Amino acid sequence: MAWFALIPVAFVLVATPATGHDFSKAEIDAAFTVASSGYSADEVMIQDELRSRFLSELSRADPRPDGFEREAMLSLLQLRKSGKLTSKATRRGKPVDESIVPIAEIAARVVMDRHRVSSDTLLADPAFREELDREAQKISPGTDSVAVRKAVLSLRKRRALKPELVLRVADWQRKIETHSLDSLRQAIASEEIGDGPGVYLFRTASGYLYIGEAKNMRLRLSDHFSGSDRASLAEYLRSEASAGVTVELHLFPSDSPAKRVTVRRAYESELIRSRQPRLNVRP
Incomplete structure (x- = not known):
């Protein structure tokens, strides 16, 4: 008998529930164009200043509704993946620090396993992102949070954060x-x-x-x-x-x-x- 037959397949990876925010492609694209300063959507995702600027361009309401930030960032990623952002990156952020990659993998897997979320949701949701930072600090105090997020993006592109069957x-x-x-x-x-x-x-x-x-x-x-x-x-x-x-x-x-x-x-x-x-x- 295969080992996976021992495990009842009763659960799947849980998606983050929608909260009713419906951003148009034009809104996301326009906010990104103004806020990105020539950086990529990935850099807007991980750098606090760029991210804050992007969210402000989308809405200046204070406080913003629950779920606003998560869905705004997921919408940006979706538009980037579909190749529909009109503003192209002309500037690069810092390269991935390979010494940070093991720390990022461990911290990301903890949060993803604990909450059963994808790597995109991990970086888009502010609460999960803060938890990622905390877990990285437990592993290596003083580790740069932006470097950890950058490494998570790199791991995602390498398909190195796919959840194991047993955890799904x-x-x-x-x-x-x-x-x-x-x-x-x-x-x-x-x-x-x-x-x-x-x-x-x-x-x-x-x-x-x-x-x-x-x-x-x-x-x-x-x-x-x-x-x-x-x-x-x-x-x-x-x-x-x-x-x-x-x-x-x-x-x-x-x-x-x-x-x-x-x-x-x-x-x-x-x-x-x-x-x-x-x-x-x-x-």
Whole structure:
């Protein structure tokens, strides 16, 4: 039996609901022409000053209606993708900083997985974009937010942020949390981390480190801290490099399908395949 047959296909990627804003192509095009200063639609998406100027050209109402910003930015992207923007880019922003790409991928995947949204919605919606910035700061404090957004755009164009099948179809009341090593130790000690099933991802600013699954998350994570049975991970956690480690938890209720080891291992294997943690033996 194929591993994906174990997972009931009951959920699909949720689209951001419409809020009733109906921008004409002419409105979007005119606002972009005035606000872009010769930059591309992507730069207007990620640079705060250009973005604010574009939104002001569309509407000077204060406050703007809920959902206005998200739908305005999605409308701009749609027009850019269809090649119908009349103003062509004559200026370039900064190039992608490849050292930021792993940070951007981890932060983007957390928010996309947590809320089941696309990379376009991630960058268009102001609340998701702020959450992206926060997650990037957890991974590498002081990281430039614009550089992270630029890297997300690059990853999207490379098709490197496509959601894994298991994350698209598996909801099961999943909760996603991120912790530093210190905050995770505290959460384990205070039993804020429950004894239900889950999958955990050790990460650094250079990418994913180790991915594992557990029937009892609190017990398994505690084992890793007291002396992991994964020699390479134990050695890393004892080294000075452990100061840069963060941990992403995918937590499930005890009565969810994830209580079955075959389901957890399918979930874990798909994450290992796509995210390529450097301390795992490939499944």
